Amino acid sequence: MWYFIFKYILMGPGLRLMGRPTIEGHDNIPKSGAALIASNHLAVVDSFYLPLMVRRRIFFLAKSEYFTEGGFKGRFKKWFFSSSGQIPIDRSGASAAAGALSAGKRVLDAGGLLCLYPEGTRSPDGRLYKGKTGLARMALETGKPVIPVAMIGTERINPPGTILPRPTRITVRVGEPLDFSRYEGMAGNRFIERAVTDEIMYALMRLTGQQYVDVYAQKLKNSDGTYKKAEELMDGGEPAA
Template identity: 55%
Template sequence: MSRFRLIKALLGPLLRVLLRPQVEGAERIPGSGPVILAGNHLTFIDSMVLPLVTHRQVFFIGKDEYVKGGSLKGRLMAWFFTGVGMIPVDRDGGRGGVAALMTGRRVLEEGRIFGIYPEGTRSPDGRLYRGRTGIARLALMTGAPVVPFAMIGTDSIQPGGKGLPRPAPGRRIAVRFGEPLDFTRYEGMDRDRYVLRAVTDEVMSEVMRLSGQEYVDVYATKAKAA
């Protein structure tokens, strides 16, 4: 049994008991071939929940600091995150964005699922912020369909994205998946900034529809800095 299957078998039932996630539309994820999962990002546990509610393994970029800790907690985090599909990348350097893009392209060219949060960071206030165009470049470079998804209520379980999750009666989370979006009509246009923005905005529009969040046409990083 792979480590992913082992983690899912061990933690899946515990997740269902503690968080009671409602999953809608998971059957919309193609059963084979490259797929991009693109969704909102409310809190840290989003990256724990998503791999455990999908029938295929999801690979995603994570900060390399998550797998560098030498303590027992650090080693457990590294075992979990690399086991469920996290690929550690140093995103603080000047070439962090390029490394993340090339990593996603490699995953998709191998026929796997790549998960991405187009906002680039967690929402500072629960609203949905402007998507960055890396999602569009990946879709146009690889021809992979984009399945939008929405995390709902995870920030009520882990406010602020820090500390241990705090499940409580009445607090429910949901993960909703939308219909696959096909952007092959834009093949060869992955350097056209107008096309990249149009594709990104179409994806974010679907995420907004699924999540019900208020949309803010500003990058989340800029909102946090302000």
């Protein structure tokens, strides 16, 4: 109930006014049945504008830190993310990844739409970063199609260093579903999972027009919250074309 109250009453009108969003390729999202959505990740509001523009309900896997803060603010966050379809996952290790896979499977087994950000975190500079293989493993183990989605313009609403949101124009671009049935029975093979992940990231690169960087975005983050330059972590000093 709260998901649709947020979408159509409490948040939707303001989001539409602020971002003037449009969607392209909505017909690529099935009217029923389970599917995975793979999206680039530029800003927190990606998780608001995508559900706003897609008719069906979308579930997200969200980091567990959103659900564990103390105090009134923490309790409010937990209630908000839970009621809006976010599923908490622990990202600390291999056993945590297995828990995320299990949580995602439950959504898919129920015929739902599950969205993951294969980059694992927001892009620090607007470029598209190397994808993690968790989404590929889930696709291979469940046999569900992967729908690439490009979020365009969301980083301009609240760029770093600003407090108030800035009106802009946002586009949600949905690509054709990717079918990986040719790899049936190969889940757990890290080379296959990497190949599937790279195919997903290539589809996102074409949809978004972003420059691709063959480095995990998480590796750029310093302990103080600042970011290294991707070029510092690459052998040739230049991001991949």
